[in-house]
Amino acid sequence: xxxxxxxxxxxxxxxxxxxxxxxxxxxxxxxxxxxxxxxxxxxxxxxxxxxxxxxxxxxxxxxxxxxxxxxxxxxxxxxxxxxxxxxxxxxxxxxxxxxxxxxxxxxxxxxxxxxxxxxxxxxxxxxxxxxxxxxxxxxxxxxxxxxxxxxxxxxxxxxxxxxxxxxxxxxxxxxxxxxxxxxxxxxxxxxxxxxxxxxxxxxxxxxxxxxxxxxxxxxxxxxxxxxxxxxxxxxxxxxxxxxxxxxxxxxxxxxxxxxxxxxxxxxxxxxxxxxxxxxxxxxxxxxxxxxx
Numbered sequence: 001x002x003x004x005x006x007x008x009x010x011x012x013x014x015x016x017x018x019x020x021x022x023x024x025x026x027x028x029x030x031x032x033x034x035x036x037x038x039x040x041x042x043x044x045x046x047x048x049x050x051x052x053x054x055x056x057x058x059x060x061x062x063x064x065x066x067x068x069x070x071x072x073x074x075x076x077x078x079x080x081x082x083x084x085x086x087x088x089x090x091x092x093x094x095x096x097x098x099x100x101x102x103x104x105x106x107x108x109x110x111x112x113x114x115x116x117x118x119x120x121x122x123x124x125x126x127x128x129x130x131x132x133x134x135x136x137x138x139x140x141x142x143x144x145x146x147x148x149x150x151x152x153x154x155x156x157x158x159x160x161x162x163x164x165x166x167x168x169x170x171x172x173x174x175x176x177x178x179x180x181x182x183x184x185x186x187x188x189x190x191x192x193x194x195x196x197x198x199x200x201x202x203x204x205x206x207x208x209x210x211x212x213x214x215x216x217x218x219x220x221x222x223x224x225x226x227x228x229x230x231x232x233x234x235x236x237x238x239x240x241x242x243x244x245x246x247x248x249x250x251x252x253x254x255x256x257x258x259x260x261x262x263x264x265x266x267x268x269x270x271x272x273x274x275x276x277x278x279x280x281x282x283x284x285x286x287x288x289x290x291x292x
Contacts, residue, residue, distance in 0.1 A: 007033070
């Protein structure tokens with residue numbers, strides 16, 4: 001699949017790519033920072049889905065102009081303004097899905113899948129329905145002895161056998177240990193893990209455990225921010241992020257305690273050069289008694 005993402009913040013685009021990989025982990029992406037750049041990419045090929053992470057500088061007029069040139073384009077908008085007026089304006093221009101930014105990431109992925117299939121997604125707050133409250137008689141008092149049953153967490157779509165394998169992976173078991181525990185072959189465990197990674201959109205075991213347990217990674221946590229990115233350095237102003245890195249001082253071994261800073265005496269040079277034979281001195285004549 002091919003996805004296009006429109007937002008001027010690179011961190012938020014990375015977060016959206018992490019979500020869209022749960023739909024297709026081999027998907028291809030094109031990123032754009034403004035309307036003109038996204039329109040240039042459409043001239044080369046059409047994506048299967050365009051995700052617009054709505055910002056303050058965006059306007060309905062720009063969206064109308066874009067969708068007038070590409071009426072068959074499937075568009076999903078991630079926004080904070082879910083008022084009936086704003087949602088109605090986007091839907092009238094051809095947007096198929098309007099997703100609140102505070103929605104759970106798993107539900108955001110399902111909304112994108114609905115738009116891919118040609119369906120529509122509208123948040124409940126945009127319907128502006130105020131259902132009447134039930135009368136006091138219909139409200140059942142809380143019974144401490146018989147509390148209501150707890151609801152299970154959101155299903156990940158895995159089979160019971162895959163749920164068992166994910167629990168073993170969460171505990172750090174290897175494929176061989178999982179095969180011995182469940183009484184299956186190691187090849188069967190690998191096949192199940194491949195299917196689990198595809199369903200969860202995880203590239204490895206750590207990501208699969210995080211997505212299975214509902215933990216938010218750094219990329220997904222960016223989507224919950226209100227457009228506040230990391231601070232950027234400003235030329236000429238002091239900030240948290242330095243513009244230049246300080247040079248590291250070279251490590252020097254400490255001198256021993258008995259070492260002094262005085263220069264050491266130089267060793268005496270040999271009288272002869274290495275490799276040269278010393279000159280042979282004439283032997284002294286022996287002295288005999290009586291000779292003068």
